[in-house]
Amino acid sequence: MSVISRFLTSRWGPIITGISVGVLAPLLVFWGNPGNMGICVVCFTRDIAGALGLHRAGVVQYIRPEIIGFVLGSLAAALAFKEFKPRTGSAPLVRFLLGMFAVFGALVFLGCPWRAYLRLAGGDWTAIFGILGLVVGIGLGIVFLRMGYSLGRNRPAPKAVGWVMPAIMVVLLVLLIVEPQFGRDAEGNPTGPIFFSTTGPGSQHAALIISLVVGLFIGFLAQRSRFCTVGAVRDAILLRDLRLLYGVLALIVAAFVTNLILGQFHPGFAKQPVAHTNELWNFAGMALAGLAFTLAGGCPGRQFFLTGEGDADSAMFVSGMLVGAGISHTYSMASSPAGPGVFGPFIVIAGLVVCVIIGLTMREAKV
Amino acid sequence: MSEIKTVDARGLSCPQPAMLTRQAIHKLEKGTVEVLVDSATARENVSRLAKNAGWTVTIEDKSDGSSRIVLKK
Numbered sequence: 367m368s369v370i371s372r373f374l375t376s377r378w379g380p381i382i383t384g385i386s387v388g389v390l391a392p393l394l395v396f397w398g399n400p401g402n403m404g405i406c407v408v409c410f411t412r413d414i415a416g417a418l419g420l421h422r423a424g425v426v427q428y429i430r431p432e433i434i435g436f437v438l439g440s441l442a443a444a445l446a447f448k449e450f451k452p453r454t455g456s457a458p459l460v461r462f463l464l465g466m467f468a469v470f471g472a473l474v475f476l477g478c479p480w481r482a483y484l485r486l487a488g489g490d491w492t493a494i495f496g497i498l499g500l501v502v503g504i505g506l507g508i509v510f511l512r513m514g515y516s517l518g519r520n521r522p523a524p525k526a527v528g529w530v531m532p533a534i535m536v537v538l539l540v541l542l543i544v545e546p547q548f549g550r551d552a553e554g555n556p557t558g559p560i561f562f563s564t565t566g567p568g569s570q571h572a573a574l575i576i577s578l579v580v581g582l583f584i585g586f587l588a589q590r591s592r593f594c595t596v597g598a599v600r601d602a603i604l605l606r607d608l609r610l611l612y613g614v615l616a617l618i619v620a621a622f623v624t625n626l627i628l629g630q631f632h633p634g635f636a637k638q639p640v641a642h643t644n645e646l647w648n649f650a651g652m653a654l655a656g657l658a659f660t661l662a663g664g665c666p667g668r669q670f671f672l673t674g675e676g677d678a679d680s681a682m683f684v685s686g687m688l689v690g691a692g693i694s695h696t697y698s699m700a701s702s703p704a705g706p707g708v709f710g711p712f713i714v715i716a717g718l719v720v721c722v723i724i725g726l727t728m729r730e731a732k733v
Numbered sequence: 734m735s736e737i738k739t740v741d742a743r744g745l746s747c748p749q750p751a752m753l754t755r756q757a758i759h760k761l762e763k764g765t766v767e768v769l770v771d772s773a774t775a776r777e778n779v780s781r782l783a784k785n786a787g788w789t790v791t792i793e794d795k796s797d798g799s800s801r802i803v804l805k806k
Contacts, residue, residue, distance in 0.1 A: 456745075519743065519744025601751075604748055
C-alpha cells in the first residue's frame with residue numbers, strides 16, 4: 367500500500383490520475399453520460415442542485431453518483447493514509463462567494479475546467495476559447511497572489527466537522543436510490559423533494575453503480591496525487607512546477623485517444639454537445655471561473671477531494687457552487703446550446719468585479 | 734552560526750506555502766530556512782520546490798501532525 371502511495375505522491379501521480387480520468391470520462395459518455403460530459407464537476411453539481419429542487423430547469427436534474435464517489439473515495443484515501451484532518455476558519459464566507467461566482471462563470475461556458483479539457487479532447491473547438499479564458503483568469507489570480515492575496519489560515523476543527531460533507535454525500539446516495547416522492551401536483555408533475563430529468567442532459571447517465579465506482583476510484587487517486595486542473599496552470603506559471611500540468615496533458619491525450627477508439631471524436635465548432643459557439647462569452651465565462659478557482663486555491667474537483675480530507679472551507683466553496691448553480695438556472699444566467707442566457711454576460715462582468723475586489727482586499731490578518 | 738529564517742505556512746492554502754518558501758530561498762541564495770507546514774500537500778510541495786532549487790531538505794514530523802522542513806544550501 368505504501369509503495370502505491372509513494373508512487374501516487376511522486377511526479378507520476380497526476381499523470382496516472384489524468385490518464386484514468388481521460389480514459390474513464392469518455393467511457394462514461396459511452397455508457398450513457400451526456401456528450402463530452404463524462405465528468406464535469408460544475409455541471410454535475412448543477413444537476414444535483416436541480417435534483418434537490420434548488421432550480422427547476424427540468425433538463426438538468428440528477429444526483430450524479432460521480433460527485434458522491436469523489437468525496438467518499440477521497441475520504442477513504444485520507445483515512446487510510448492518516449490525512450483526514452478536519453479544519454476550517456480560512457474566510458469561509460468569501461469561499462462561499464467564490465464558489466458561487468466560479469459556477470456562474472463556468473455555466474456561461476457550460477463546463478468546468480475538467481469538461482473544458484474533455485470537450486477539447488472530443489473535438490469541440492469552442493472549448494479553445496474557454497481554455498484561453500481559463501488561463502487568463504488563473505493569470506489574473508496569480509497577479510493577486512503575488513500582491514499578497516490570502517484568505518488567511520485555517521485551524522484544526524472538531525473531528526465531527528470533517529464528517530459533515532461525507533455524511534451529506536451518503537444522504538444524497540440514499541435519496542438517489544430511494545427517489546422519494548411526496549406527491550404530484552394537479553398536472554401530475556412530481557412535487558419533490560427529489561426531481562430527476564426525463565429528457566435532456568440530466569436524463570442521460572451511466573448506470574448508478576458504474577458512475578459511483580468511477581467516482582470512488584478517481585476520488586481515491588486524486589486525493590493521493592493532489593490532482594488539480596487549475597493548480598496545474600497556476601503552478602506552471604507561478605512556481606515553474608509542471609507536476610500537475612503533466613496530469614492535465616495526460617488527461618487530454620488519454621481522452622482524445624479513447625474518444626477516437628469509441629468513435630466519439632467529432633472535430634468542429636458547430637453543433638457540439640451541450641455547448642454554444644459564442645467565443646466572447648465562452649472566453650469571459652471561463653476567465654471568471656479561472657479567477658475564482660485560483661483565489662479559492664483549486665479547481666472544483668480538488669475542492670470536492672479536499673472535503674473528503676475534512677476541509678470545511680472547501681465544503682463552503684462547494685456549498686457556494688450548489689447555491690450558485692440554483693441561482694444560475696433560476697435567473698437565466700446559465701447558457702444553453704442556443705447561446706448565453708439573458709443575464710449571463712451581466713453576471714460574468716459583475717462576478718469579475720467582485721472577484722477583483724476580493725483579490726485586492728483579502729490579506730492575512732496580522733495578530 | 735548564521736541566523737535561521739522561518740517561514741510559517743501552517744494553515745495556508747495552495748499555493749501559498751510553496752510561494753512563501755520560494756520567495757524566502759530566492760532572497761537568501763545560501764543559508765538555512767525552516768518551513769513550518771501542517772498538511773501533507775504543503776509538505777510535498779515545499780520539499781519538491783526546494784530540492785529542485787538545489788537545497789538539501791530534512792523533514793521533522795511532529796506529533797501534532799505538523800512538520801518542520803529544514804532547507805540548507
